[in-house]
Amino acid sequence: MEIAVKEQILAVVTVYPEKVQGNFGVFITKNDQESQQLALLLSRILKAMVHNLENGVYIIVKH
Amino acid sequence: MDKYSQIILLGIAAGIVARVFMLRNDYRSYPSYPHGYVTHISLGIIAAALGSIAIPALLEKEFTAVTFLVLAAQQFRDIRNMERETLSKLENYNMVPRGFDYIEGIAKTFEARNYLVMLVSLVSSGTAVFFNIWIGIFAGLFTIFISGFLMRGDFVKDIAIVKIGELHFERSLLMVDNIVIMNVGLEDSKKRILKEGLGLIIHPKNDNARATLNNLGQRQAILHDVSVLVGSKLETGEPDWTPLMRKDIDTGKLALYILPNEKDVECVIQAVYQTPILESAVQKPLESKIGRKAAD
Known part of the structure; x- marks a missing residue:
């Protein structure tokens, strides 16, 4: 049986770490392009979805 | 004998x-x-x-x-x-x-x-x-x-009209016409969805149909049948391609998003039409006095 954490933020990818607070795995990047690339890799590794919060912060969530 | x-x-x-x-x-x-x-x-x-x-x-x-x-x-x-x-x-x-x-x-x-x-x-x-x-x-x-x-039972074609909808993005929100489907973060996924994806709008014919199609099990059945019939590009670990259905809360019409193997609109529409209506999903508010009164 597969057990996974669902409907929770698994990781955060952002250029602006100051916008994120709390106990998350935050990946800090240099620019949006790097964020996109990192978010893509994380989503494939975690089998989860990338959501854009439209303020430079991307979250990875498994649904 | x-x-x-x-x-x-x-x-x-x-x-x-x-x-x-x-x-x-x-x-x-x-x-x-x-x-x-x-x-x-x-x-x-x-x-x-x-x-x-x-x-x-x-x-x-x-x-x-x-x-x-x-x-x-x-x-x-x-x-x-x-x-x-x-x-x-x-x-x-x-x-x-x-x-x-x-x-x-x-x-x-x-x-x-x-x-x-x-x-x-x-x-x-x-x-x-x-x-x-x-x-x-x-x-x-x-x-x-x-x-x-x-024992024939009803099909979606008996209770709804399916039309093609416009698949577009409002910033990071994927939408079919005016119905929000989901938030997509990756730019590459967005490009692909716009290029290969399909959006349909399912208009229920009356309030009975609206209530029936509101059932999540019925929606899942439609998604399953469409994915079986026309194929879906969904792959494990790539949830951006998950076929989804969302409702317009004001009118009760449903938006369907799918990334089919072949972008053939007519086939996808027919696939939706051929989905059986599940017995457990059928609701008939119009059979009651209150339902009829509320409908007008």
Whole structure:
């Protein structure tokens, strides 16, 4: 049986770490392009979805 | 030959014909494997035998024979459990799951089909006893036809109109016309969705249809059938391509998003139309006074 954490933020990818607070795995990047690339890799590794919060912060969530 | 032998054989034959007739191998691909056929035809034969001996047994004042029908009913209820269990177990490895409502519907159908087989056998052997064998054959065929007609059930085409919708993004929100589907973060995914994805709008014909399509099980059944019929590019670990349905809360119309293998709008629309309406999803608010009053 597969057990996974669902409907929770698994990781955060952002250029602006100051916008994120709390106990998350935050990946800090240099620019949006790097964020996109990192978010893509994380989503494939975690089998989860990338959501854009439209303020430079991307979250990875498994649904 | 014993006076009832022919009649019982006729009843059994009519029952088997009915079961084979009902065992259509359709796109739901269930049961699509030889062993599934064997199981269901064997049980069909048992049902047919039970149905066809009932009336001759009564005429011979063998009342205990009739109690076997009760045992049979118990036996056939197990079929429902069997189907439910099998399909539920397979569900975990389905790319786009059927959903429990659909599974329950399939299981219920398989159970009911055995009762229909019993009915066909009962009618054909009964009429053969009281009239003659030819009328028995005719009555059996007629019952098969009637049961097929009555058990047909509705399809989405009976309760809704499907039109193509415009798939577009409002910043990171994927939308079909004015209905939000989901938030997509990756730019590459967005480009691909716009290029290869399809958006449909399902307009319910009335408030009954609106309530029925509101059921999540019904929506999942539509998504499953569309994915089976036209294929979906969904891959494990790539949830951006998950086919989804969302409702416009003001009008009750539904938006469907899918990334099909072939971007053929007409085929996708037909696939939606052909999805059966699940018994468990059907709601009829318009049948009530309050529902009718609220609808206008």
